[in-house]
Amino acid sequence: MLNTVIIGASGYTGAELAKMVSRHPQLLLRGLYVSAASVDAGKLLSDLHGQLKGIVDLPLLPLTDIKATAASADIVLLATAHEVSHDIAAAFLTAGCQVFDLSGAFRVKADDFYRQYYGFEHQYSEWLESAVYGLAEWNADAIHQAQLIAVPGCYPTASQLALKPLVVAELLDPQQWPVINAVSGVSGAGRKASMINSFCEVSLQAYGLFTHRHQPEIAHHLNCDVIFTPHLGNFKRGILATITAKLAVGVTVKDVTAAMESAYLQTTDQHAVRLLGNKTVQLDDVVGSCFCDIGWQVQGEHIILTAAIDNLLKGASSQAMQCINIRNGFPQLTALV
Amino acid sequence: MLNTVIIGASGYTGAELAKMVSRHPQLLLRGLYVSAASVDAGKLLSDLHGQLKGIVDLPLLPLTDIKATAASADIVLLATAHEVSHDIAAAFLTAGCQVFDLSGAFRVKADDFYRQYYGFEHQYSEWLESAVYGLAEWNADAIHQAQLIAVPGCYPTASQLALKPLVVAELLDPQQWPVINAVSGVSGAGRKASMINSFCEVSLQAYGLFTHRHQPEIAHHLNCDVIFTPHLGNFKRGILATITAKLAVGVTVKDVTAAMESAYLQTTDQHAVRLLGNKTVQLDDVVGSCFCDIGWQVQGEHIILTAAIDNLLKGASSQAMQCINIRNGFPQLTALV
Amino acid sequence: MLNTVIIGASGYTGAELAKMVSRHPQLLLRGLYVSAASVDAGKLLSDLHGQLKGIVDLPLLPLTDIKATAASADIVLLATAHEVSHDIAAAFLTAGCQVFDLSGAFRVKADDFYRQYYGFEHQYSEWLESAVYGLAEWNADAIHQAQLIAVPGCYPTASQLALKPLVVAELLDPQQWPVINAVSGVSGAGRKASMINSFCEVSLQAYGLFTHRHQPEIAHHLNCDVIFTPHLGNFKRGILATITAKLAVGVTVKDVTAAMESAYLQTTDQHAVRLLGNKTVQLDDVVGSCFCDIGWQVQGEHIILTAAIDNLLKGASSQAMQCINIRNGFPQLTALV
Amino acid sequence: MLNTVIIGASGYTGAELAKMVSRHPQLLLRGLYVSAASVDAGKLLSDLHGQLKGIVDLPLLPLTDIKATAASADIVLLATAHEVSHDIAAAFLTAGCQVFDLSGAFRVKADDFYRQYYGFEHQYSEWLESAVYGLAEWNADAIHQAQLIAVPGCYPTASQLALKPLVVAELLDPQQWPVINAVSGVSGAGRKASMINSFCEVSLQAYGLFTHRHQPEIAHHLNCDVIFTPHLGNFKRGILATITAKLAVGVTVKDVTAAMESAYLQTTDQHAVRLLGNKTVQLDDVVGSCFCDIGWQVQGEHIILTAAIDNLLKGASSQAMQCINIRNGFPQLTALV
Incomplete structure (x- = not known):
């Protein structure tokens, strides 16, 4: 023990x-x-x-x-x-x-x-x-x-788990920064009394535009510039990140799926990432759990990834x-x- | 002006x-x-x-x-x-x-x-x-x-508007105190930062058991003892009061309805009470409005009244x-x- | 196995x-x-x-x-x-x-x-x-x-776990029916599509006044008449029951506490009831857990009990x-x- | 009349x-x-x-x-x-x-x-x-x-009111599609019973990736390609749109502000757009009102705009x-x- x-x-x-x-x-x-x-x-x-x-x-x-x-x-x-x-x-x-x-x-x-x-x-x-x-x-x-x-921080965990397979496999267009929009529950601000966390004042909103400290944490560990916009949501727990990026020339959804599976399905030990492919990622499926759910869709040169975690758990x-x-x-x- | x-x-x-x-x-x-x-x-x-x-x-x-x-x-x-x-x-x-x-x-x-x-x-x-x-x-x-x-205070308004017609018409059993359970949105606590109002700490609960200052306000103006139990709800605005009381011997639902209509339907000027009879009183019907909705049901010697207001408006x-x-x-x- | x-x-x-x-x-x-x-x-x-x-x-x-x-x-x-x-x-x-x-x-x-x-x-x-x-x-x-x-049903579990020690110990005034007001999360209605469960239609409200099938279940197993008023709350899970009753002549808070402890603290095997005494019972403390939290306060001849469970779990x-x-x-x- | x-x-x-x-x-x-x-x-x-x-x-x-x-x-x-x-x-x-x-x-x-x-x-x-x-x-x-x-539709109203001044003033880089992420309350799906709107099933999620019919409505009336990702939020009313775009070479925040003011502050008749500049746009400020609040921040070549409306009102x-x-x-x- x-x-x-x-x-x-x-x-x-x-x-x-x-x-x-x-x-x-x-x-x-x-x-x-x-x-x-x-x-x-x-x-x-x-x-x-x-x-x-x-x-x-x-x-x-x-x-x-x-x-x-x-x-x-x-x-x-x-x-x-x-x-x-x-x-x-x-x-x-x-x-x-x-x-x-x-x-x-x-x-x-x-x-x-x-x-x-x-x-x-x-x-x-x-x-x-x-x-x-x-x-x-x-x-x-x-x-x-x-x-x-x-x-890692909560936003960086969701963001990196979704993006890192694509960055490592060099599937993204290096000229265009991925755009990460993420919504977090209020518990992300910790247990304390403040007007911003006051029940009647909580309202969906973006904050920390261009200045949140998790942007450089993500960029540093991904080795990839990103635009990161956090949002406060009207719920207690969970983060949903929606990531929009441009793929490198010729990359298809098959390449993306292969990169995801290479990153997360080759292991023998069970870990905390669940791949949903083109199924819908829903925040409540991960609240209270240790999992990160990741989904993706491709159209033309663009990809949209969604990733969900419990900010207090996997985050x-x-x-x-x-x-x-x-x-x-x-x-x-x-x-x- | x-x-x-x-x-x-x-x-x-x-x-x-x-x-x-x-x-x-x-x-x-x-x-x-x-x-x-x-x-x-x-x-x-x-x-x-x-x-x-x-x-x-x-x-x-x-x-x-x-x-x-x-x-x-x-x-x-x-x-x-x-x-x-x-x-x-x-x-x-x-x-x-x-x-x-x-x-x-x-x-x-x-x-x-x-x-x-x-x-x-x-x-x-x-x-x-x-x-x-x-x-x-x-x-x-x-x-x-x-x-x-x-x-008047918010809880007293909802409670009295429902009970006063019955008290005035002497329809209640004087031996048994009406039981008022009411649930209020968090805005009832005012605009300030505190742990109790902190978004992640808000949870449905009874509070102020037997000691809330609105109990004597209600009892004083109704001229009738009551048991009043306030609750904090996980919403911003509104109060729903559920009131259980014993009727005086022989009183029927017709007497109750007559008392309600006598109190609230005899006026020429439009006021803020809406009588719902045996229809369901729903909190969201009054949130954002000046109205108090009141409903009632009778079975045997007992009556259950429900009343809803916006705590910041009619309250x-x-x-x-x-x-x-x-x-x-x-x-x-x-x-x- | x-x-x-x-x-x-x-x-x-x-x-x-x-x-x-x-x-x-x-x-x-x-x-x-x-x-x-x-x-x-x-x-x-x-x-x-x-x-x-x-x-x-x-x-x-x-x-x-x-x-x-x-x-x-x-x-x-x-x-x-x-x-x-x-x-x-x-x-x-x-x-x-x-x-x-x-x-x-x-x-x-x-x-x-x-x-x-x-x-x-x-x-x-x-x-x-x-x-x-x-x-x-x-x-x-x-x-x-x-x-x-x-x-047992969800409402009956919360109601009986709180009231049964008092009924068994004959601490209640038999002339006056306990009043049970309980608020349930929407999951109590099951997993199905209906207007009443539709997200935008859900609003705190009492329902089934005098007619809910859990009233006779409670009364039958408690062997005690009760007035039971269920409410629909704007949350997914949990039930909070607030129970107001009249004590038999001479009964004090000490008697109540002794009855509670006799019922729930004499066992060797850990069970699912947690006694909170005069501390506040909060719904979120039991959501996601197997526990029933019970609290009580006495003033004069009256007692107010609160009990909380997760309706899908302990309920x-x-x-x-x-x-x-x-x-x-x-x-x-x-x-x- | x-x-x-x-x-x-x-x-x-x-x-x-x-x-x-x-x-x-x-x-x-x-x-x-x-x-x-x-x-x-x-x-x-x-x-x-x-x-x-x-x-x-x-x-x-x-x-x-x-x-x-x-x-x-x-x-x-x-x-x-x-x-x-x-x-x-x-x-x-x-x-x-x-x-x-x-x-x-x-x-x-x-x-x-x-x-x-x-x-x-x-x-x-x-x-x-x-x-x-x-x-x-x-x-x-x-x-x-x-x-x-x-x-116009709800998402297109919020999106266009924020982007149109920049498109008209030719402040955006034509090579890179603006990314619109928007979260809508459940009332956007209309008044009806369905599993997706069922209270316990509602969970923050992206939907309609690359395929929502509001994408072509926005692109057509803006005369500008966009990537549009709608989200379902766990609230009844309101839309918050967060828009990330690349500015044309040399464009500064002053140019953006000038374009916004030119579009919305030149009129004599009061309209429904409120410009917040770099202040935080909060969803609850517009819920129940006819207004669209718009804010913006610029860093380097990128701009993030946020716009909020009540989906049932301005939307x-x-x-x-x-x-x-x-x-x-x-x-x-x-x-x-």
Whole structure:
């Protein structure tokens, strides 16, 4: 049994992680932590997330002694704010823990990226260098050997899982940027009170036009420029991405299908991508599940892809669990289906 | 044209009032005010409520000089917090304005009521004494002559409009308290950021069991004890009240229908109650409208009544406008249909 | 491994059952069946319920030879219409199968009940006589020995789990009927196209006033008259019941709490009731789970209880699975948490 | 007063039209009609649309004698299916009525269009030729003189109002097709029972990829190829369109803003487009209103435009009313604000 702790356990992704870890046959949930200053310290996790009553009734401990916490843990899940992950990951890594970070703090190795998009200077360039990007279906070999896994963001997961087979197979026209429109449920903004998340103020809308930090994350890891427009939807969970792109000359739907199948149907271990071909991708089919559904249609030179995930699961917590499973040699979807 | 000002114009009821006043042929919208300390002072109302762009583009003025504001106004609408209404109403009244208060500050003339349910000592017992309760369909004569009208709360409006005909006609068993269950949309909590209103946290639930301040308001004005259980629903607007009561011995559905028709079908002026008899009352039929729909069914000694209103309209702003119309001799539903 | 078949597998409860059976370590999902005339015969279950792709990809077989199907099965789950369950249960029972019926066909042993409330004459009085009502937390001993288990309806489950401890302990005033108001998600009406379920027509409303067939089911099994008013809510899943009752003379909140704890905290096996005392019961805490949350508050002679379940789970499929577990000696919540 | 009749009055757009006509100071609502075979014939419109009780309580008459109906009417609103509009418009036109058709039957003058996209051969090429496309802000002069106005579809209205200023000013790169992603509320599918509209089945999804009939309507009237991907959203009303396009070389945000202002701020008569510049366009700001909100952002060579309308109002009924107003010399937004 691997001792597992969750830092930042009070939020939506933390609660999902706690449920998964407690259900996992090879993991032992050793502790749930929040910032020492948090008003939630001392409460039960199930006081904040009533659905966990009788399932995970552990208290939220204040994270006051990182060394002691690190000493108790084989696996550390960071469901913390970007700055917090940045600040505390090294202590766990130095202590020898496996660290799975759900924040953006170790995702992109590019100059100025953190200053420009996250508002801080990155202080841990070596750890950043060693971090493996936890896009489970694509980086399994590297994840299996890594100590620090940077779990991808929610929009980037849906976008890359759909586009990466085409980019890798060089099926896209390099002259024209794919257009990614994605709609996310409100839980993507985290568990907090704000006017923008206030029930009566939530209304379908595009936001962060041309400026969202997930655009460079997608472009960097795809190695392909994209236009990315996120939207806030009037629902709690899930992301639907609709991607429009121009194909390279002569590419047909058969080539696309072959690329998809080559990427996702060659594996022996069950993973979390389901190929729907020309069937309709529906958001509710993935809400509450670890899966990413992908569909596509081609007409002439253009392709439209749709991809759906649960933003808190495949877009965060279940992908982190997939990475834990890959890292430790368990079947990928253990505790997830 | 009567000069009309709205104090506390930034909230949901304020915005509805602004729309109605600007549409009213005999009213002139002279000013929108917020507390001098409000972060919204100086903004356009339509910056906060985008649906008003091109309809009401007036600025939110800081209320710094009540006397000057009062001097500019024939009619004052107070869409302010209870304590604020309590504090400022007298200044407008002394200046001779008609005051329509949407808060609870002048609704109930009972010892200890404000201390117990609102947490403050009432300082204006004479104005409280003179205030008329603005339940439009029942108090039209008094409203017509009043200077201070205390517009009823949202739950009390739905509850009383359904029950009052039965109480007045003495059709209920006095030994058994009517049970009022009501579900309200989230806008009932006002325009603000809080965890309880946070989109992902909103979930159907009962709240304020036995302790909600609208219970004594209902009981006081009905002159009948009731059990009142409010619920938060996962929708923006509207209230549905389901009321179960025991009839007095020998009372039949015909007696109930006669009481309803006597209460609501004898008037010459169109008002805001629609009688549905045994047809189904549906919340969405009243959302966005000034109407209260009422239905009823009898079996043996028991009656179930259902009543639906828009909590921001018949439960607040349109009822205030009905009172303005009654007070000034305009057709009751002017600017409302 | 017990061979398990699901009849009527195409609907919402059938899909939930298929997921649970396939996840259960002691059950083998041997077949999914629909009526031979169904347009869904031959499709994959996951074609109808996309969330099951990769989880349950079995076909929906036409039920053409009940004997052969019965011969292949140890356990039969009937997720069929009331009339269909009534017609086919005997064939499975005669063949020796354990039958768990989610319909109303075997729930109430009362003269005229089926004629009055279900519109048919019951033809199987002996099986009806032998059927055990599958309210898991209350009838475990009888369920353990039964061959035919009539799984309770969704409203009756929530209502009885909250009220039964008080009725059994004789804490209620027998002169006054408890008032049950309950709001159900739209899935309670089943998977079909109709105007009442049409997205734009769904609106919070009471329905079936004084006439819903779940009223006599509740009254019969509680042995207590009740007034039951169901409501349709604007959400997919879940039921929240708010119950108002008068206590017998001298009964206090301590007595109520003792009765609740006596009913639900004396067991060694984990079951599906969670006691919340005076904390708020929230619908979303139980949606997607097998639990029933119960809370209560007392003031003077009155009590208000709230109870929440997922109508498709504790109100149907997970309660059926609890019954399977009890019947066969597995831990009650196997495959459910 | 102009006598006005509505054909196909039972649906969502019909109900909206009835409300507007009854509120219009220069129109007299002479009759509501449905197909003679309709189950709704003989009912009150307010039986179907409860919100109209007390506002429009007229019966739905069977359309049995078109000539007589035409003789009674100055203005005919066709809120009928495409085939029905196609079949009956000529009779009203020949009788001299002004005809405002909300269907697609007279929108596009292109060979094979009706065969390919609507499944019927157009039989009235002369009326089709004479029809004016009722995009109110763009075709006012032609509308003013037309007898037959083909009111645009919902998606085309939002798409064209945003793109047309750029196309007309030649600001777009002609080599790259604009990508239009739009999400519509469920009411866009009309008032009827179907699995796709069934409450529990509605889930955010793209549909009609590359094949929706509104793509050629948009491309034809814009005179610009576009990729158009409609989506079904989990809400009742409204459309949000997000449009991504490449600008011609050297074009800046100032050029875009100038084109928008030239198109929409030069008029004396108030119309239904509100320009938001770089402010966020939110769906709920237009739901229930006649307005189209448009926003835009530019980065490098790319532009993202967002446009929001109420699909039943600016996307259907209020645009029809705008056309009636323009045709008859009334202020454009009469009965609409």
